[in-house]
Amino acid sequence: MASCSRKIKRPFVVSVEGNIGSGKSSFLTHFQSYPGVKIYSEPVEDWCDVGGHNLLALLYSNPEKWSFAFQSTVQLSRLNIILQPTNANIKMIERSLQNNRFCFLEIGKQMGALSPPEYAVLTKWYEWLEKKADIGLDLIVYLRTSPEVAHQRMKNRKRPEENEVPLSYITLVHDCYESWLVGDGQTTPNCPAPVLILDANRSLEEVFQVYEENRDKILGRHKP
Template identity: 30%
Template structure:
């Protein structure tokens, strides 16, 4: 894929010349800086293409701890072998629902969709990680895979048709330090569950991004790699804004 410095030019081709609404997913390890980048990139894009042109779609994390009043995310982190299947099933469902709601309520001014993570990383990174760690049985893995294939191939699911993946590459030690800083400062973006994340867990996710997702034929040419050890402001400048 093209270097990150050409990203602004790629958007211009899509928005101005092609007259389409590109779907851009911001991917990366836990605490790689996805939320900060999306929040600060949105006004930069809107300065060029108009107010409300960006449909910002955050990861539905809060829903994962309010499943009929049950804290499913917390339950999974405490007992992954018991709850990983139910949790990943709900992650796929909640992402699908949140993305469809976002499209349904989208304003006519929107010219692009900026999405935090994707149903693809839910399947090829997080589900694979649970399988790798022995947290789910083969039949559970098969069910999640079949569910993923159904909602991405059979249903009208616009945000699964990704034009670009902005992949934030941050050293795992940097991600862990950012998590620790969130905990120390009681950052509003920090969740209780993230405080249980270990260096080995981050390393495993990073490896699976490379081996099971980004290298896939259908995604390979859509990936824009970004040095996420930099500050958010530096990243935005490197993207061409």
């Protein structure tokens, strides 16, 4: 049986994390021209056409019914990305399997969108992948925004599937990210890699300057 492990030298893996509208796509675009860097955006278009079904739209319209199908699809697509071979020295991915497990599955559980059996199945799958496949990260870049800024940016980009997403959901995602990567004073961060926290509330020009100031850390040239 073929191994799940990659056969070539492992690149430095950077996961770009942040709320909806935090600027993850702009971050990847900024670094895609650097030599030795290969970027992988979230395959949103694939999630919007799974055998002709728009799972992203279905999720937002009825999370209790569609969260399990959507999260199963997302987990599969993230696995495909992290195991995809590359000759690049640096692999930058938009969100990670770890994000799915420790952020969005927890949100689904908290909202009641994932039933206890569904949550158990998805976490068991993650535990198996963690043991059997090379899904490790070397750095997490957390683009930290306030829920209000993230929500306004989401509204401004006018993606049809996101039209009805309320600020309360964006706040829930923010709180989960804070608990996962920063800690909220009551819980300890469950970080699978070093975390570089960048203030992404700023203007695009200011944020690009922050990226450049932290370029060596982001490209793995020295530890954050």
